[in-house]
Amino acid sequence: MGLTSAELIDLVLDAGTWTSWDTPPSYGEIPEAYAADLARARERAGTDESVVTGEARIAGRRVAVVLSEFRFLAGSIGRASAERLIAAVERATREGLPLLAGPASGGTRMQEGTPAFVQMVRIAEAVTRHKAAGLPYLVYLRHPTTGGVMASWGSLGHVTVAEPAALLGFLGPKVYEVLNGRPFPSGVQVAENLFAHGLVDGVVPPDELAGLVDRVLGILALRPPAGRAASASERVETNTVPSSTDPTVSVSTRSAAGGLAARPADVDTWDAITRSRRTDRPGARALLRIAAADVVPLNGTGQGERDPGLIIALARFGSAPCLVLAQDRREQAHQPLGPEGLREAQRGMKLAAGLGLPVVTVIDTPGAALSPEAENGGIAGEIARTLGALVNVETPTLSLMLGEGNGGGALAFLPADRVVAAQHAWLSPLPPEGASAIVHGDSDHAAEMAEAQRVLAVDLQRIGVVDRIVVESPDAADEPEAFCRRVGTVLEDELLALLTSGPGEPTARAARYAG
Structure with missing residues (x-):
């Protein structure tokens, strides 16, 4: 005993x-x-x-x-x-x-x-x-x-x-x-x-x-008082006007004064993809270690499954509380994100909604698992269910594109009230090499395909998918602590605005992808 x-x-x-x-x-x-x-x-x-x-x-x-x-x-x-x-x-x-x-x-x-x-x-x-x-x-x-x-x-x-x-x-x-x-x-x-x-x-x-x-x-304890309902006008404003305009911190769609914020220097698509794949690039673990506080790791679905490629944790960025669902680049190098990880993410969304916490998803993945085990585990269906859950969850949501963003495993973590991206982050239906293989029959045209598919964060910002871009000076891997702290500052800023405005409507979350 x-x-x-x-x-x-x-x-x-x-x-x-x-x-x-x-x-x-x-x-x-x-x-x-x-x-x-x-x-x-x-x-x-x-x-x-x-x-x-x-x-x-x-x-x-x-x-x-x-x-x-x-x-x-x-x-x-x-x-x-x-x-x-x-x-x-x-x-x-x-x-x-x-x-x-x-x-x-x-x-x-x-x-x-x-x-x-x-x-x-x-x-x-x-x-x-x-x-x-x-x-x-x-x-x-x-x-x-x-x-x-x-x-x-x-x-x-x-x-x-x-x-x-x-x-x-x-x-x-x-x-x-x-x-x-x-x-x-x-x-x-x-x-x-x-x-x-x-x-x-x-x-x-x-x-x-x-x-x-x-x-x-x-x-x-950092949650806003229960029953604080946001008006429709507040929700629209949160989706269009960021509160920080410091270009050393982030690049925003519009400044608080209404003008366009300064943009980073033009980014070469293939150079960005190469930088995002550096093994020494800071991932979600570094972000939580450097920029977050009071991190409480959680584990599994509660139903007999866990995926080491997913980090689920309670945390705060400054004074902004949240539940983090992060793709772990280190673990995915050994075991790609599988259906178990997606079911774990769904558990996290339900938990966040039940506790009144915003959800922060972190996209940094070479792609979901491609294996007989993943197919038998229903990975396509779990991507669909995770997408549906994130679009409809009744709590504020924030997506962070931190690095690689390959395929459905990345897309499942994207739909949110606000989307922040690192300067060299990107999103693609397949790895550029895979897209080249489909179109050209080889991988030699990967850089060309990536450019044509407009995969970069800055491309996605132009069509309204990304709201803010966090500058890398010149590369997150060369300044991991400073970069993570900049990201943490932006996350706190965005989360505090979302906690004031409340969750967006599912239709509004989906509408940004129409353009």
Whole structure:
């Protein structure tokens, strides 16, 4: 067994801030044997039930907390503990508090049977309603968490992390062995394996949990007040007038004064493509490391998939919070972006909308995976679904063209309320060599094809696809820190404007591609 609920309270919460919300449990008429079990459990655990609830502060922020006490009948959920848990979730929702859950349970209390089992429906509904109110629900899966608890409030987090080496799964291994006459395979129901399969966002020691919660809540605290609706005129203006006109920072379609901003020197198409492919060019990881703060990496679809070619993270650029969906050029050199990564991006969009955060997509890809596995995984359909999700997501969106932009894998990350591009970024239906092969039967005409197809950021700016271009002086690879900081400044500027105006309409997002 891991830490008790009392030990976790002492370790994670600000000292002296814990206030219990619990009232004495009520059981009604119960068998004497069960009453004796409860008495022994109270003595052993030092709590009056398997769940303790209350509020406290983490890094000074008020937080509602629900924790299992495994020493009380293996943390099992009966009707009394379910009532306590539901009451705490509903109070957190009423009071507008973020909710931190720390389950450690074997599941439903067998002494109460099905009447206890069906309480998971009510618990799941209460948690879902809390999330629907735009309030954070953070889950720390402790050792062990199985059964109905894992299949309800343990698996509904906006952000879910797990205790190292924790036993986590649906069916307890002892039950499996009794039912099947053989032990459950080792290494499956363990936190680290769940992370490898994209089922949890991280594996975090208890003494690092407070810092993680602080970063998440710090990002979310920067959101504008709920219910701030933008008018149609505000949304149109955000799509046409950037707020920065400094040509050392970015090149914009129009300056705030209404005139055209200065443009960079003419860019040779093939030279830009060559520069974008430099192995030392800063990618999304460098951008997050240099220009972002309070980065909280997330992981996977939550449904058994993850793609190392996609970075999904909560972050802030200056005072602007966001959820980042970034194509990772380093990982894609070994494993191209596959259907799993696109499904992971879709999870990120839903998460951002649920939390009221803008989405920042980062395009930097040599192309989506071209393989039998990708085809069997439905990559074409996932590109289509990602496009549809990004066009329709009900939260502000910003696309950053950072480098290479090959094919449907790049296009899926493009449609947004605002589009920013690095000076040497580009977008093409195929790698120029591929386009040359189709038209000329060889790759010798790649530079010619790239020029003819108008793939550069500056070409896309002329037709209204790109709003702002971030200058490279002369090449991002030669000035990685300065370049990333310039990009970060532009992203903060754009995000703050989007947070004021609100999300654009899907038709407006799509209209920019008509011209």
